[in-house]
Amino acid sequence: MSDHIFRSIVMKPLDDVAVALQEIPDGTEIEVHFSEDQTAKLVLKEIISFGHKFAIRTINKGSEIKKYGEVIGRASRDIEIGQHVHVHNLEGIRGRGDKIVRD
Amino acid sequence: MFMCTIWKELEEEGIKLLEIEEGKFLGYRRSNGKVGVRNHVLILPTITCATQAAKQITELVDGTVSFIHQHGCAQVGDDYEQTFRTYVGFGENPNVYGVIVLGLGCETHQAKSVAEEIAKSGKPVVTVSIQDHGGTLTAIAEGAKEATKLVQEASTQLRELCDFSELIIGTECGGSDACSGLSANPAVGAVSDKIVEKGGTAILAETTELIGAEHLLANRASNDKVKKRVYEVIESMENRSMQMGIDIRTGNPSPGNIDGGLSSLEEKSLGAANKSGTSPLNQIIDYAEEPTEKGLVWMDTPGHDIEQLTGMVAGGAQVVLFTSGRGTPTGSPIAPVIKIATNTPMFERMGENMDLNAGNIIEGTETVEEVANRIFNEIGLVSTGKKTKAEILKQHDFGIWRIGPTF
Numbered sequence: 285m286s287d288h289i290f291r292s293i294v295m296k297p298l299d300d301v302a303v304a305l306q307e308i309p310d311g312t313e314i315e316v317h318f319s320e321d322q323t324a325k326l327v328l329k330e331i332i333s334f335g336h337k338f339a340i341r342t343i344n345k346g347s348e349i350k351k352y353g354e355v356i357g358r359a360s361r362d363i364e365i366g367q368h369v370h371v372h373n374l375e376g377i378r379g380r381g382d383k384i385v386r387d
Numbered sequence: 388m389f390m391c392t393i394w395k396e397l398e399e400e401g402i403k404l405l406e407i408e409e410g411k412f413l414g415y416r417r418s419n420g421k422v423g424v425r426n427h428v429l430i431l432p433t434i435t436c437a438t439q440a441a442k443q444i445t446e447l448v449d450g451t452v453s454f455i456h457q458h459g460c461a462q463v464g465d466d467y468e469q470t471f472r473t474y475v476g477f478g479e480n481p482n483v484y485g486v487i488v489l490g491l492g493c494e495t496h497q498a499k500s501v502a503e504e505i506a507k508s509g510k511p512v513v514t515v516s517i518q519d520h521g522g523t524l525t526a527i528a529e530g531a532k533e534a535t536k537l538v539q540e541a542s543t544q545l546r547e548l549c550d551f552s553e554l555i556i557g558t559e560c561g562g563s564d565a566c567s568g569l570s571a572n573p574a575v576g577a578v579s580d581k582i583v584e585k586g587g588t589a590i591l592a593e594t595t596e597l598i599g600a601e602h603l604l605a606n607r608a609s610n611d612k613v614k615k616r617v618y619e620v621i622e623s624m625e626n627r628s629m630q631m632g633i634d635i636r637t638g639n640p641s642p643g644n645i646d647g648g649l650s651s652l653e654e655k656s657l658g659a660a661n662k663s664g665t666s667p668l669n670q671i672i673d674y675a676e677e678p679t680e681k682g683l684v685w686m687d688t689p690g691h692d693i694e695q696l697t698g699m700v701a702g703g704a705q706v707v708l709f710t711s712g713r714g715t716p717t718g719s720p721i722a723p724v725i726k727i728a729t730n731t732p733m734f735e736r737m738g739e740n741m742d743l744n745a746g747n748i749i750e751g752t753e754t755v756e757e758v759a760n761r762i763f764n765e766i767g768l769v770s771t772g773k774k775t776k777a778e779i780l781k782q783h784d785f786g787i788w789r790i791g792p793t794f
Contacts, residue, residue, distance in 0.1 A: 291751075295568075335647050335712075336565065351657070352568070356653045356657065369650065374651060375636075375651070377653065378625060379625050380629075380634055381632045382633055
């Protein structure tokens with residue numbers, strides 16, 4: 285397993301997350317390409333399913349999360365590098381009728 | 388370039404294949420100059436009460452199509468207008484040779500008024516009313532009798548050489564996953580640019596699924612009026628969810644989208660916006676409205692697959708490109724829908740529903756441009772008569788975006 289290269293993609297250099305292009309096991313050390321000349325190694329803290337995201341930077345609770353170089357939501361708790369980023373720790377900012385305070 | 392055998396010429400060495408250059412196809416020219424890629428006789432029920440009779444006519448008469456729906460009565464105001472416009476647009480779509488408009492008789496959406504509007508396009512239109520003709524069986528008989536005449540007339544029309552500039556291509560994504568924004572949507576975006584380059588029209592829709600990506604499209608608006616409209620239609624769509632006091636994520640992204648890795652509506656939108664390519668945004672049109680500009684246009688529709696599809700086809704789209712990550716059977720009664728898988732495992736699992744695979748982009752064995760070229764070529768083939776999976780499986784979906792309550 286250790287020789288296997290797992291594939292993932294970072295859409296834009298400023299993104300906070302990468303997308304797994306195949307299922308990647310928990311504890312895998314993975315090389316992530318931020319751009320053509322910028323790569324980093326990180327260790328996945330959980331299993332990441334095909335098409336799902338993992339953090340490539342530390343994301344503090346309340347801060348915006350970027351993919352495609354654009355904001356896709358806000359962190360609802362602190363997220364460490366290598367953690368799965370999904371509905372349990374990312375909340376949408378748009379279309380939030382539930383956030384409106386009514387009299 | 389592709390070959391087809393629509394016209395066979397017997398020569399000494401056998402059958403000669405007609406070669407059609409890229410960007411051309413063989414279509415049906417209508418009396419108003421528009422071009423269809425199919426030659427359907429449509430049995431158009433203007434009210435739920437007439438849909439069963441309409442379906443019976445399609446059982447009796449080969450070459451006819453219809454659909455089941457729940458609209459057409461006790462509707463008022465803008466909601467009435469939108470449904471009316473959708474019926475008329477379906478009848479006017481150049482893929483339709485002629486129409487039997489089938490009504491009950493007492494409904495708010497009168498068959499006669501719908502028929503009068505469709506007839507302005509110059510195509511043959513006949514009105515049949517269940518109440519006026521004395522009941523279901525006589526109405527079916529009358530409708531079937533009229534339909535046989537139209538089908539025989541339609542069968543004598545030959546396809547002729549047409550240009551992609553005469554096409555309106557609808558684009559859509561449904562059952563999206565995280566691959567949608569990486570593979571199939573960028574490929575459809577490249578196709579959209581090629582259609583625009585050839586002088587044709589590409590429709591971007593699904594306003595809900597552009598929430599969070601509107602600034603990117605506003606920057607591509609061809610003038611300030613369009614730019615302003617971008618923010619207006621987005622605000623109006625977002626306000627509908629705000630007024631309900633709910634988090635839009637309870638309905639969109641859907642459970643399947645979330646399983647596929649999409650975490651928020653914004654993330655889904657940024658992937659969906661890729662379908663629009665890089666062309667300038669020339670116009671924003673209402674649901675089921677026909678574009679008056681060529682190039683890239685945005686139709687204001689919800690993200691619901693069938694409602695969006697119905698709106699684009701009513702707006703004159705002859706062919707629709709539909710990307711999916713989770714897989715979908717969706718099709719239209721009158722327009723071929725080319726379904727494109729975003730990932731190879733789903734394409735292999737649901738090959739009976741999906742026409743093309745863009746998953747090779749994820750595996751790195753094909754580029755976005757290469758997949759775009761395959762899709763572009765497929766548009767030529769399908770427009771010339773090749774049947775899509777949804778057509779073969781008789782997937783005749785129809786649903787109107789209702790914007791008011793039923794009274």
